[in-house]
Amino acid sequence: MNKKHLSGKHYQLRRKITPWCILFFPMLFTAWLKYYPILSAFVISLFKYDPISPPGKFTGLENYKSMFRMRFYWESWENTFIFLILQICMCFFIPLIQALLLNELVRLQKCLTTLYILPALIPTSVNVIIWKWIWHPDYGVANQILGFFGGAPQAWLSDPELVKFCIIFPGVLGGGLTVLLYLSAIQGVSTDIMESAALDGCTGFKKIIYIILPNIAFMIFIQLVMCVIQTMQLLDGPYMYASGGPSGASTTQGIYIYNAFQQDLNYGRGSAASIVLLVVIAVLTFAQMKLEKAEKN
Amino acid sequence: MTLHNISSRELREKKTKKDREHGRVKHKSDRFLKRTAAVLSIIFAALMLYPFLFALSCSMKDNSKIYEVPLKLLPAKANSISIVLDYSDLEIRDEAQQKDLMMQDSILTMFSVSYKMPDASVMEIQIYGVRDGKTLFHSRAHQMKLQMERDYGIYASTAIKKEVLLHDDRYVRACESIGYEYSAQGLSYGPEGDYDEAWTRDILNATSEKYETVGKMAGVIQKTNNLLNLESFKYYLQMPAYIYPGSPQVVRLGFFAFVLNSIIVIGFAMIAQVILCSVCAFVISRQLSQRAGRFVLLFFMGGMMIPFASIMLPQLIMYRQMGAYNNYAALLLPFLYPYGFYVYLYKGFFDQIPGSYFEAAALDGAGSLYLYREICMPLSKPIISLIALQTFIGNWNDFFWAWLVTEDQKLWTLNVALYNISNNMGTKQNALMGLSILTITPVMLVSVLFSKQLKQSIAASGIKG
Numbered sequence: 170m171n172k173k174h175l176s177g178k179h180y181q182l183r184r185k186i187t188p189w190c191i192l193f194f195p196m197l198f199t200a201w202l203k204y205y206p207i208l209s210a211f212v213i214s215l216f217k218y219d220p221i222s223p224p225g226k227f228t229g230l231e232n233y234k235s236m237f238r239m240r241f242y243w244e245s246w247e248n249t250f251i252f253l254i255l256q257i258c259m260c261f262f263i264p265l266i267q268a269l270l271l272n273e274l275v276r277l278q279k280c281l282t283t284l285y286i287l288p289a290l291i292p293t294s295v296n297v298i299i300w301k302w303i304w305h306p307d308y309g310v311a312n313q314i315l316g317f318f319g320g321a322p323q324a325w326l327s328d329p330e331l332v333k334f335c336i337i338f339p340g341v342l343g344g345g346l347t348v349l350l351y352l353s354a355i356q357g358v359s360t361d362i363m364e365s366a367a368l369d370g371c372t373g374f375k376k377i378i379y380i381i382l383p384n385i386a387f388m389i390f391i392q393l394v395m396c397v398i399q400t401m402q403l404l405d406g407p408y409m410y411a412s413g414g415p416s417g418a419s420t421t422q423g424i425y426i427y428n429a430f431q432q433d434l435n436y437g438r439g440s441a442a443s444i445v446l447l448v449v450i451a452v453l454t455f456a457q458m459k460l461e462k463a464e465k466n
Numbered sequence: 467m468t469l470h471n472i473s474s475r476e477l478r479e480k481k482t483k484k485d486r487e488h489g490r491v492k493h494k495s496d497r498f499l500k501r502t503a504a505v506l507s508i509i510f511a512a513l514m515l516y517p518f519l520f521a522l523s524c525s526m527k528d529n530s531k532i533y534e535v536p537l538k539l540l541p542a543k544a545n546s547i548s549i550v551l552d553y554s555d556l557e558i559r560d561e562a563q564q565k566d567l568m569m570q571d572s573i574l575t576m577f578s579v580s581y582k583m584p585d586a587s588v589m590e591i592q593i594y595g596v597r598d599g600k601t602l603f604h605s606r607a608h609q610m611k612l613q614m615e616r617d618y619g620i621y622a623s624t625a626i627k628k629e630v631l632l633h634d635d636r637y638v639r640a641c642e643s644i645g646y647e648y649s650a651q652g653l654s655y656g657p658e659g660d661y662d663e664a665w666t667r668d669i670l671n672a673t674s675e676k677y678e679t680v681g682k683m684a685g686v687i688q689k690t691n692n693l694l695n696l697e698s699f700k701y702y703l704q705m706p707a708y709i710y711p712g713s714p715q716v717v718r719l720g721f722f723a724f725v726l727n728s729i730i731v732i733g734f735a736m737i738a739q740v741i742l743c744s745v746c747a748f749v750i751s752r753q754l755s756q757r758a759g760r761f762v763l764l765f766f767m768g769g770m771m772i773p774f775a776s777i778m779l780p781q782l783i784m785y786r787q788m789g790a791y792n793n794y795a796a797l798l799l800p801f802l803y804p805y806g807f808y809v810y811l812y813k814g815f816f817d818q819i820p821g822s823y824f825e826a827a828a829l830d831g832a833g834s835l836y837l838y839r840e841i842c843m844p845l846s847k848p849i850i851s852l853i854a855l856q857t858f859i860g861n862w863n864d865f866f867w868a869w870l871v872t873e874d875q876k877l878w879t880l881n882v883a884l885y886n887i888s889n890n891m892g893t894k895q896n897a898l899m900g901l902s903i904l905t906i907t908p909v910m911l912v913s914v915l916f917s918k919q920l921k922q923s924i925a926a927s928g929i930k931g
Contacts, residue, residue, distance in 0.1 A: 187834055188753035192762060195746050198803040203769035203777070210780035267510055273503035283917040284511050286924070290909050292863045294884040295902040299517045301888070302524065302895055308533050310520070342514045346859070346924050353925040373495030402773045405865045409885055423775035430779045443776035450773045 207447065214440035225437075232437040233445075242442070244417060245425040251333055252407075252421060253400045260340035261396055265389060267343050268351030269377055282352065288344035297409040300339050301326065326411050329418035336410050336419060347392060354388040355381055387464050394457040401450060422446050518906075525702070525900035526695040529613055530584040532895045544589035544694040547665060549575055550657045551681030553597040561650050568595040568603040571679040572646065573637040574628060576605075578677035579669060580612045581626040586668070589694035592657075595681060600652035607644045608694065610701035610897075615640060617892050618708035628677050661685030702900035706875075706883065709890060715876035721901060723876060724883035730794070731868070731879055735801040735861050736854045742804040743853060744846065747812030748838050752824060763813065767806035774866070782870055796871035797879070801861075808853050811927065815849040816842060852923040862909070880905050 214232050219225030236242050267285065271278055303310045304325035312322040325335050358381060366372075366380045382389075404423030407413060413424040420428070422442065429439035519539065524532055526541040551571055558564045572593040579591055588609060595603030615621050620640050624630050631637060647653060665686040673679065703721045710716045716723045746766065750759040781800075782791075790796040823841050832840070843850075865881040872878055878886065884905065888898050913920055 184753075188749045191745060191749050191834065195742055195804050196762070196765060199766060199769050202781075202800065202803050203772060206777050206780035206784050207772050209784065210776065213780065213783075267507070270503040270507045270510075273500050274507060277504060277507065281507055281511055282921060283914055284514070286913060286917065286920055287910055288514060289859065290862065290913050291906055292881050292884075293865060294881040294888070295521075295906055296517075298884060298888050298898050298902050299521045302899070303517070303520070308535060308537075310537055313536050339517075342517070343510060344514050349921060349924045373499040375495070377499075398773075402775045404775050405863075409865070423778075426775060426779060430782075436779075436783070439779055443779065447772060447776040450776075451771060454771050 207443075210440040210443045213436055214444050216437055218436035218440070220434070220436060228437070232441040236438050236441050236445075241417065241420075242425065245420045245422055248333070248417075248419060249401060249403065249421045252337065252403055253397060255333055255337040256340065256396060256400045257393070259337055260343075261393065263341060263343035264345060264347040265351055265392075267348050268355060269381065271348070271352055272355045272381075282349060285344040285348040286346065288342070289346045293405045293409060296339055297406075300335075301410065304335050327415055329415050332411050332415060332419045336406050350392070351385065351388065354385045358384045391457065391461065394453065394460070398450060398453050398457070401446070401453070518903075521899045522903055525896055525903050526698065527896050528587055528589060528609055528695075528698075529894055529896065531587065541695050542587045543690050544692050545587050546590040546592070546689045546691045546694060547579075547588055547669070548592040548594060548657050548659070548687040548689075549579075549669065550594045550596055550661075550684040550687070551575070551679060552684040553595060553602075553681045555682075556680065564597075564602070564650075565648050567680050568648065569641045569646065570632055570637050571595070571681050572603070572605045573631055573640050574677045574679055575669075575673060576607050576612055576644070577616070577621070577626055577631055578673045580609060580616075582672035583668065589697075590691065594657045595648075596656070596684065601656035602650065602652060603646065603648050604653055604655070605641065605644060605646035608697055608701060610698050611644060613894070614701060614705060614708045615643065617894075618705075618711070619643065631677075657687055659687040659689065662688040698896070699900055699904060702897050702904065705893075705897055705901070706887065709887065709893070710875045713875040721883075721904070724878050724880050727797075727876075727878060728862075728880040731797050731801075731864075732858060732861060734798050736857045738801045739805060739808055739857045740850055740853050742802075743808040743812050744842070744850070745838065746804045747809050747816055748842050749834075750809070751813045751816035752837070752842075753834065759813075763806070763809060766804055766809045769803070770806040778866065778870065781867075785871065791871055792873050792877065794877065797868060797877065800867060805857075807927075808856065811853065811856075812846075812849060815846060819845055851919060852926060855920060855923045856927055 215227060215229060217226045217228045217231070271281055271285075274281065302308070306312060306322060306324050306327070309325070311325060316322065323331060325331055362380060362384065363376075366376060371379055402423060403421045404427075407419040407421050408424055408427075411419045413420040413428065423446075426439050426442045426446070429435050429442060433439075523539050523541055527534075528542070528544075531542055551568070553564070553568070558567070572595070575593055576591050579588060590606065590608055591612075592604065592606045594601055616626070620636055620643065621631070661684070665688045666683070669686050670683060673683070705721070706723065707717045707720045713723075719726065746762070750762050754762065785791055785796050785799070790799055819842070824837055827837055827841060863881070864879075865885065868879045869882045869885065872882060875883075884898075884901060887893055887901065
């Protein structure tokens with residue numbers, strides 16, 4: 170009797186401990202590979218970091234203060250915002266339009282959706298190779314098209330005024346996974362609403378404007394927030410197209426951080442910029458989560 | 467009564483007429499929308515495909531045609547020329563000298579033609595050495611092969627002159643690299659076709675002055691073989707071996723060295739995520755109380771919110787201190803913790819498995835491992851493929867991290883390799899485009915084949931995320 174009771178207790182204990190034993194390593198690795206670096210970035214940002222004998226001299230918030238006084242830092246934010254505006258004006262609505270059009274098709278729909286996935290599977294490096302040649306000042310298609318309409322040839326990626334446009338422009342062709350997300354959202358609009366709207370004579374473009382768009386407005390909004398979050402972190406594209414140049418015109422936050430470490434070897438300032446970016450993204454993500462929760466209730 | 471009848475009939479008629487009218491209006495506006503949608507969608511699709519068609523056509527052009535303005539979408543037709551050199555009336559001491567002469571002449575002609583006549587679209591040059599009606603020597607070179615030898619190989623950064631081409635044993639090495647056949651008794655095949663006068667004259671002009679051969683040029687046979695444009699791809703694949711001769715792995719495998727690295731990294735990521743996330747989700751979903759489960763899930767999800775741009779450099783410093791720099795550990799370690807979003811997707815799936823399954827098994831004394839392996843895993847095939855696909859889509863495009871931690875060429879993934887090759891000033895655009903096409907074609911084909919699963923997985927992840 171006593172023995173049985175003991176083994177029951179033992180069993181209960183084992184039942185409680187086993188899950189944590191299994192979770193121990195994944196949680197440890199997450200903490201080690203993800204949380205520890207960002208904490209160490211925060212610590213480094215408080216020091217005048219010395220890579221040879223870390224961590225160097227403690228300076229408090231001096232790194233942040235000096236960074237906020239730098240013109241170059243604010244310029245990189247400005248660049249990021251211009252990228253953001255361009256992205257939203259030029260590219261954001263294209264997948265939505267494509268999805269709306271796709272929804273009206275019957276026979277072509279399947280094969281076109283497949284086609285629209287493909288751009289998502291093209292790595293940036295390949296896109297950069299193709300578009301760099303299109304933007305080439307001497308042999309590129311862009312200048313030929315411009316010449317055809319009587320425009321003067323441009324330097325495109327070497328022009329500080331145009332470089333942001335050139336980096337964002339490939340997105341105008343649309344496609345990608347967002348088309349599919351929108352399409353499934355549109356097809357998720359209840360058929361009751363659609364049918365009663367059709368009975369009331371709401372068809373064609375009217376249907377899109379008065380029925381479909383209001384019904385997927387939330388999805389569009391979430392995608393907008395996602396687009397903002399992603400553009401804030403823009404790094405690969407501008408780096409591969411123009412390495413942040415010419416004269417810093419395509420330096421985003423990510424490239425600023427990279428340069429602070431790799432070129433200026435100023436670990437403290439780079440970490441400070443990392444932390445500021447983290448805070449901005451965290452606030453945006455948090456807002457997105459709150460909104461999604463509000464919508465669900 | 468009749469009046470009533472008539473009026474009701476009229477009413478009915480009126481109604482149906484109204485209905486029909488209404489229907490027609492509806493039909494009309496809908497049809498208009500459908501037509502516009504079809505036309506616009508096709509325009510969108512064509513625009514989207516344009517860059518790829520453009521890349522494909524560039525990759526098949528030869529080295530001079532890529533600079534052509536205005537640009538043509540179709541590559542030019544590919545010329546294959548056979549040059550016949552006659553050694554009949556020459557005083558030749560012995561066989562060794564005869565072979566040597568033919569090799570010298572072959573290299574001289576090939577490189578002079580490719581150097582002096584870049585605009586002629588000569589994609590293939592064949593040299594036949596003939597004596598007394600017998601073909602003794604044959605060598606064949608593709609334009610890309612000659613270009614690679616000139617850009618990165620035996621004749622890298624040298625002037626194309628007779629003395630330079632024949633200096634020391636260079637021409638022997640070049641001949642061996644290109645490939646040739648020699649037989650004193652005569653080869654079983656020979657030049658076929660008629661001599662083309664215009665080509666003979668052009669090539670004589672190109673070679674006679676500075677690149678004079680010992681054998682006399684009997685004539686040139688010209689053929690058109692557009693398949694030669696496709697053969698360029700074979701040489702694009704070898705090109706990395708020429709650009710980076712210092713790395714034995716790259717020399718041995720060419721472009722496939724980078725393909726292999728990408729497969730290793732993505733494959734590891736897929737396996738690690740599928741296993742790690744499923745284990746974590748199983749524990750969260752089945753073995754923890756709700757509150758504890760939510761806490762653990764939040765712990766994993768929190769890690770995902772840290773943007774890469776802010777973590778990359780502290781991460782780099784940490785990895786360097788650990789010695790995970792410029793080796794596979796640096797490339798693979800970032801996949802060794804469960805991604806919060808995938809844990810979340812898994813958990814949603816495991817929550818739906820009826821609890822009675824687990825209770826029944828637990829009553830029979832099954833342990834956690836058994837429950838996980840024998841109950842959860844067989845049921846979760848759809849979710850496994852979803853996670854694997856998501857991991858692939860999410861990490862196939864990874865560039866910056868792999869670029870930060872790899873210096874050694876043998877570690878480069880496809881993205882890093884393409885970026886580095888494209889920044890190499892000597893690399894021609896057609897080769898770059900060719901490598902790009904070779905990179906994306908398999909992925910595109912596979913995604914078309916599995917488009918149904920892909921669509922499902924994207925839709926499923928989108929609804930929840």
